Amino acid sequence: SQQGEEDPQALSIQEGENATMNCSYKTSINNLQWYRQNSGRGLVHLILIRSNEREKHSGRLRVTLDTSKKSSSLLITASRAADTASYFCAQGSFKTIFGAGTRLFVKA
């Protein structure tokens, strides 16, 4: 399978703490994207990082990319209860490959 892998599978933290999720992939990429899915809903695009970028920020989100290790990480700073969701990394334009996701639970 070409599917990427996220780590950890599940994460539980207190509100205000930082949450870090990791993604590993197997093939070369043009870019890598992160999506969020609230329970029982469709996915929402969060951020895209291109293969020539090492780090990208968007609000409380920080994404890093290490193409030599074929890995990426998503950091959510100062987490809130509303950040409770599943987070997926994705690669590819047409035959997009999604990881299995990290389930994040932020306790108020």
Place this chain on the structure above:
Amino acid sequence: DVKVTQSSRYLVKRTGEKVFLECVQDMDHENMFWYRQDPGLGLRLIYFSYDVKMKEKGDIPEGYSVSREKKERFSLILESASTNQTSMYLCASSLSGLAGPRGNEQFFGPGTRLTVL
């Protein structure tokens, strides 16, 4: 805002029935996708389409077919539903090309939870 709608949020069908799942997007996107999502397996691509009447198989096309007669509409068809097709089905659309800060961002519908009895 881009809107992707799916015909049903919940659907219950019987084994052997023909099932149609409809997806409509209102942003003139070239590309449309059908995924299924199962616990622990993430999203798996069933079929995608990059233009009207064009379709490509994804990773798990067996037991499914698709139709794209109009640019805004992409239908997923289960010719003879089976219990192992019980799943959450997600439709998505995107623009062609990789330019721009959001690249080939996909916009998702709310999903259809299909149960086959």
